[in-house]
Amino acid sequence: MPVSFSSLDLNLLRVFDAVMEERSVLRASQKVFLSQSAVSHSLARLRELLEDELFVRTASGMQPTARALAMAPLVRSALKSLESAIESPTFVPATSTRTFTIAANDFTTMIVAPRLLQILKAEAPLVDIVIRPVTRIDLAEQIDLGRIDAALGTFSALPQRFASDLLFAYDDVLITSQSHDRITTDILSQMSIVVVSFGGEQEGAVDGFISERGLARRSEMYDRAAFERAFATAERVPRIAVSLPHFLVLPALLEDSSLAAIAPRPLAAAFARIHPVSICELPYATARLEVRALWHERHRGDASQDWLHGLLRRATEHLRETTAG
Incomplete structure (x- = not known):
C-alpha cells in the first residue's frame, strides 16, 4: 500500500537522515539525542511504511539501499528547508559556533586556507572549518547530501542544482632547484618531469576531468594537451618520471636537481617563499584555468552560507588581483 505523506511522522525522516549521515545507529542516536533502541524502532517503522530495508548492516557500517540513496538528497533538502523556515534567518559571525565543511585539494588548501583563517580569527573566532579531500569521494553526492558546504576546484560542467563563484585563475609554470635564465623546449626535453594527477587515469577521466552525477572536476593537474602539442614534432620529449596524487611533496623531490x-x-610562488626552488616560465603556453567555489542551490538565501561564500571570495581577493594584473 502506498504510504500517505499526511500520516508520516517527520521525526522518522530526521532519524533516516542521521543514519544516512553517520552510517551507524549509535552515532545517529547521539546526533538526534535519542536512544539506540528508539533509532532502531524508528528505522523499523520507516522500513515498514516504505517497504524497503533502507539500510543493511555490514562490517563497515549501515550501508544504504538504492531506495535510500535516491531518497537521501531529497530528505536532506526538505529538512534544511524546514529548518530555515522555523529558525532565525540571522547569522552573527562574531558569536557563531558553526562548523563549515569545505572540500579542497592540497593545492587550493595551501593557497586559500592561511588567509581564510586570518579572517576567521579576526571576525568569527568560534567558527570551525573542516577541510575534506576533494578527491577519492563522490563530490556531487556529498554536496547533494549536505555533507559539504562548499567545494573548491576546477570544474568543466556544472549541473543546474549547483551554483559557483570564481575565486582565482592560474596557468602552469616549471619549478626547479636550479635557476635558469630561460627554459627552451630543447632544455625542457632533456629534463625528467614530475606532474600531479589525482588518479584520473584509473577512474576514467576524459580530457583530465572526472565526471560524477553531472559534475566534472579536474583530476589531471597539468595541461597535458599543451605539453603534448609543444613536443609533437620534437625529436626528444621530456620524460614524465614521476606522477603524484598530491602537490606538497614537490619541494622535497626537487632536492634532486635532475627533476623539475x-x-x-x-x-609555485608559495613554494618559492619557503623553499629553495626557482620558478621558470614554460616554453609553451598553457590553459588558464579557473578555481571556483561550488555549492548547492538550496543554500541560496541562507545567511550563514552567503557569509561563507563571501568569506571565500575575500580570502582569495589577492589572487584575483594578481592574476588580473
Whole structure:
C-alpha cells in the first residue's frame, strides 16, 4: 500500500537522515539525542511504511539501499528547508559556533586556507572549518547530501542544482632547484618531469576531468594537451618520471636537481617563499584555468552560507588581483 505523506511522522525522516549521515545507529542516536533502541524502532517503522530495508548492516557500517540513496538528497533538502523556515534567518559571525565543511585539494588548501583563517580569527573566532579531500569521494553526492558546504576546484560542467563563484585563475609554470635564465623546449626535453594527477587515469577521466552525477572536476593537474602539442614534432620529449596524487611533496623531490615539476603558478610562488626552488616560465603556453567555489542551490538565501561564500571570495581577493594584473 502506498504510504500517505499526511500520516508520516517527520521525526522518522530526521532519524533516516542521521543514519544516512553517520552510517551507524549509535552515532545517529547521539546526533538526534535519542536512544539506540528508539533509532532502531524508528528505522523499523520507516522500513515498514516504505517497504524497503533502507539500510543493511555490514562490517563497515549501515550501508544504504538504492531506495535510500535516491531518497537521501531529497530528505536532506526538505529538512534544511524546514529548518530555515522555523529558525532565525540571522547569522552573527562574531558569536557563531558553526562548523563549515569545505572540500579542497592540497593545492587550493595551501593557497586559500592561511588567509581564510586570518579572517576567521579576526571576525568569527568560534567558527570551525573542516577541510575534506576533494578527491577519492563522490563530490556531487556529498554536496547533494549536505555533507559539504562548499567545494573548491576546477570544474568543466556544472549541473543546474549547483551554483559557483570564481575565486582565482592560474596557468602552469616549471619549478626547479636550479635557476635558469630561460627554459627552451630543447632544455625542457632533456629534463625528467614530475606532474600531479589525482588518479584520473584509473577512474576514467576524459580530457583530465572526472565526471560524477553531472559534475566534472579536474583530476589531471597539468595541461597535458599543451605539453603534448609543444613536443609533437620534437625529436626528444621530456620524460614524465614521476606522477603524484598530491602537490606538497614537490619541494622535497626537487632536492634532486635532475627533476623539475610542472605546477600551478600560485602554488609555485608559495613554494618559492619557503623553499629553495626557482620558478621558470614554460616554453609553451598553457590553459588558464579557473578555481571556483561550488555549492548547492538550496543554500541560496541562507545567511550563514552567503557569509561563507563571501568569506571565500575575500580570502582569495589577492589572487584575483594578481592574476588580473
